[in-house]
Amino acid sequence: MSRPRLALFLLLLGLVVVDWAVAEPRFPPPDFQEGHVLPETQHPAPRALWLYYGDAGVLVASLGLAAWLVLKKRSRRGVVALSIFSLLYFGFYREGCICAIGSVQNVALALFNPSYAVPLTVLILFVAPLLFALCFGRVFCAAVCPHGALQDLVLVKPVTVPRWLEQGLSIVPYLYLGVGVLFAATGSTFLICRYDPFVPIFRMTGPFAMLLTGGAFVVAAMFVGRPYCRFLCPYGALLRLASSVSKWTPRITPDQCTQCRLCETACPFGAINPPSAPAPPPKTVAAERGRFLGLIAALPVLVLAGAWLGSRFSEPASRLHGSVGLAEFYLQQQSPAAQTNLTTVQELAFSRAQKEAAELLPEAVAVRRRFVLAGALFGVWIALVVGVKQLGFSFWRKRTDYEPDRAGCLGCARCFLSCPQERVRLGLMPAEEAAALAAQAASIPPRPPA
Secondary structure, eight states: OOHHHHHHHHHHHHHHHHHHHHOOOSSOOOOSSSSOOOOOOOOOOOOOHHHHHHHHHHHHHHHHHHHIIIIIIOOHHHHHHHHHHHIIIIIIITTTOSOHHHHHHHHHHHHHOTTOOOOHHHHHHHHHHHHHHHHHSSHHHHHTOHHHHHHHHTOOSOOOOOHHHHHHHTTHHHHHHHHHHHHHHTTSOOHHHHTOSSHHHHHTOSOHHHHHHHHHHHHHHTTSSOHHHHHTOHHHHHHHHHHTTOSOOOOSSSSOOOOOOHHHHHOTTSOEEOOOOOOOOHHHHHHHHHHHHHHHHHHHHHHHHHHHHHHHHHHHHHTTSHHHHHHHHHHHHHSTTSOOOOOHHHHHHHHHHHHTHHHHHHHHHHHHHHHHHHHHHHHHHHHHHHHHHHHHTTOOOOOSSOEEOTTTOOOOOHHHHHSHHHHHHTTSSOHHHHHHHHHHHHTSOOOOOO
16 A cells, blocks of 8 residues: 555544544433333243252162162273263253252251251252262262263373372362351352352353363363362262262172282272281381370360361351441441442442341341351361371271272272273183283382372
């Protein structure tokens, strides 16, 4: 473009911008003061009640199928097929809500607030996986939970998490469970649902930060076996407790363990316990017995300290509740030294507080009292988690074979096909070849403990 044409183009562009900036509007703005009627807000129609019962029925049927696939059929292919179904149905179709993970908060709120009743369908979602875990282990995690299914299906190259790191991170789900129950029981917020990293993925929309967090978990799950399930899921903490005393549990080998350690290598979750070391000498047993008795004696003190710290934590935590925060804001504005240049949002909140002060302040006091009780229980919960964790290190358990850890096994069925005995049972390998493979694997020096 030549210089004269360029100058003419810039001049015309400038005139258009100036005309747009100073021009009078062709249409007057709407007058909201003279008879304007706001349109009625439209809400989507609620789902039919039978659909919610249908979801609960699908959940129970899926749990039963998962238990059969893991314990009886011993089929990794079946577990993968059921995981895909659960991901599509409970994840993308039902958009991950309401799920067993979030139902913990509904139950907590109902226990602390008599005016709130848990729907029967939500109660089924909360109780059914726990009952199955008491009987068959964590079959909900195996192939029914969409969060776990998504992470399990993208796992391509698992890496081993150091034992010390896994032991430390295993406490986090219990802490998260306690915090989520605390805020749900006091009616503040459903923290677990609010910061669920996978629901925005299932809905394909949501806050950018949560979408980014969910994407980070998916990427991490490509190399670390189910990081959310193992190191963060609050419902997983309850399932660990239930499955630790389960009546039936997966067995790696169909008959006799050959001590080949191939199952230990195949498990991406570090959930295979090796045979126990020889019984410790009497001096070590005496020392461990003394440590155990000392911890038992210190546990009541730890619980009382946790209750005190939890009650102290309740005051700052209660400010996250809307009524308490608004009441404190109202009281601050009553003082002569209060800031008077308020923003629009603050003015609206302040006007609401002035109008409802007679109701707002007693409500805030009641909420604060609930926080004191819930905070004390939260502190007791954390003290028990830490104390029982330490007590567990004092026990010596006799094991002669490689066995899945009852609490940590997620029922993925990967270890079955790694066992030479299982491959012989399925006709995938001659017995002689299986024996040679087991002997070769057993001759490799074991990995040093992390």
